[in-house]
Amino acid sequence: MFDTLTQRFESVFSSLRGKGKLSEKDIDRALREVRVALLEADVNVGVVKAFLSRVREGALGEDVAKAISPGQQVIKIVHEELVTTLGSETAGLVKTSPPLTILMVGLQGSGKTTSAAKLAKLLQGQGRNPLLVAADLQRPAAIDQLETLGRTIDVPVFAERGGKAPKLVKAAVREASRSRHDVVIVDTAGRLQIDDDLMKELAVVKKAAAPDEVLLVVDAMTGQDAVNVAQGFQDQIGVTGLFLSKLDGDARGGAAISVREVTGAPVKFAGIGEGLDELEPFHPERMASRILGMGDVLTLIEKAESVFDEDEAEKAARKLEKGEFTLEDFLTQFQMMKSMGSLKDILAMLPGSGSLLREVDVDDRDFKRVEAIIQSMTADERRNPKIIGGSRKRRIAFGSGTKPQDVNRVLKQFVEAQKMMKTLAGGRGMPSLEGLMSGQRTKR
Ligand SMILES: Nc1nc2c(ncn2[C@@H]2O[C@H](COP(=O)(O)OP(=O)(O)O)[C@@H](O)[C@H]2O)c(=O)[nH]1
Ligand SMILES: [Mg+2]
Known part of the structure; x- marks a missing residue:
């Protein structure tokens, strides 16, 4: 995401x-570079202009001149202004008396059907x-697609073949009230272009x-086109929020950065993969x-909390206090961590990991190797x-297809993780990822 x-x-x-001290020339040079970077990322020209003028104003202000570290101060201003550009506050779904009705709109292929199912899954989890x-x-296959997704996540799908959309939608809202659904998510037809x-x-x-929310799904990978499409829908239909899909495939970031400021509509969710778990509430700050x-430690922690089994973690913490934490427990914790996603995704959220990721080739095989090694140990050895x-080392290496090293x-x-967990005493008992991978300690 946004690598370049x-x-x-x-x-x-x-x-x-x-x-130590920044001259106006230093700032100008830095801002010129920022400008080029944003334009290359396909950020809307107007947005770039507004952004830079705000940053410049802040950077030349008195606070920076007096700051102990002017460089850091400028970075802070860039960060703040980027947060503003992205929408400042996290915009959740509106609160209404049930049922909350959400209309998913967008061009064909933007990700409406998938995103509707993702949203249903998220809300179900809540x-x-x-x-x-x-x-x-428009296409019979569209109904099948939604029905298949509905079955996967165990959410009922209201469908009727051969009918007309407005009538169907009315019937669905009535049905929702009758059978106590508190959220109705309506998938709609799109076209290749706005017409x-x-x-x-x-x-x-x-x-x-009569929806409470009109969520426009736009494909982040289409850059400025996505912004133009969003503007078109905003002018002609009126939307309450944006669902930015396919952010995972967006190396540039132009749509993500521009779309809020251009349309005035808040980005509420981001799609980050084809899987139905792969959406995130859009937090401008993060x-x-x-x-x-600068990493995204908060999202990482939230992910960890959602996959870490509270009971397991507490059990581990108690064992640890008594000095009974074994490799068996280590394996359990490790497997929970694995369910957070690929190693690269997780590492990408750690501060400064951008450059790190480019230097080392992180590999999910590392996960598998550790798992295989522990699985090749006997119960006695794990304890x-x-x-x-x-x-024994040679035998374990042989059994797991690895080397004694x-x-x-x-x-x-493991010893490092044990130490680290002791320092987190009474905490959630979660070994730090960085620690596991490098044997170092992490700040949280
Ligand atoms: N990588 C990625 N693919 C996505 C995402 N959202 C949707 N897709 C894919 O985009 C394609 C079109 O999605 P679909 O929901 O059928 O779009 P619709 O025509 O707007 O309903 C499908 O192959 C989806 O799997 C996303 O966030 N990331
Ligand atoms: Mg569809």
Whole structure:
């Protein structure tokens, strides 16, 4: 995500960071570089202009001149202004008396159907009871697609073949009230381009659904086109929020950065993969940090909390206090961590990881190797790794298809993790990722 842009920002910042005092020339040069970086990232020209003038104003202000570290201060201003550009506050779904009705609109292929299912899954996980509505009646396959997704996430799909969308939507909302669904998510038909027919149809469906939210799904990978599309929908239909899909495939970031400021509509969610778990609420603050290569520790912690089994973690913490934390427990924790996503995704959220990721080739095979090594140990060995001498090491290496050095490394990492968890005493008992990978301690 946004790799090139992040890289550019990192290089601009590193030239500022060391400086004791910044001249106007230093700032101008840095801002010129920022400008080029943003334009190359396909950020809307107007947005770039407004952004830079705000940063410049801040950077030449008195606070910076007096700051102990002017370079850091400028970085802080860039961060703040980027947060503003992205929308300042996290914009959640509106709160209404149930059912909350959400209309998903957008061009064909933007990700409406997938995003509707993702949203249903997210809300279901929050204890709500969603109903999906298949109101894309242009292609018969669209209904099948939503029904398949609905089955996967165990959310009912309201569908009717051969009907008309407005009537179907009305019936669906009635059905939702009757069967106590507190959320109704309506998937609609799109076209390849904005045209009059699409807009007319959507206006009628919108009237029938009387939605609380009109979420426009835009494909982040299409850059400025996405911004223009969003503007078109905003002018002609009116949207309450944006769902930025395919952010995972967006190396540049132009749409993500521009779309809010151009349309005035807040980005509420981001799609970050084809899987139905792969959406994130859009947090401007965190997104700005990620774009600037400052990492996104908060999202990482939230992910950790969602996959770490509270009971397991507490059990581990108690064992640890008593000095009973074994490799068996280590393996359990490790496997939970693995379910957070690929190693690269997780590492990308750590501060400064942008450059790190470019230098080392992180590999999910590392995960598998550690797992295989621990699985090749006997129960005794897992409980008491001290008994693992040379011949046992060779046997474990052989069993796991690794080398004795690899076994050594895992054992060392385990000892480190043990130490680290002791310092987190009474905490969640979660070994730090960085620690596991490098044997170092992490700040949280
Ligand atoms: N990588 C990635 N693919 C996505 C995302 N959202 C949707 N897609 C894919 O985009 C394609 C079109 O999605 P679909 O929901 O059918 O779009 P619709 O025509 O607007 O309903 C499908 O192949 C999806 O798997 C996303 O966030 N990331
Ligand atoms: Mg669709």
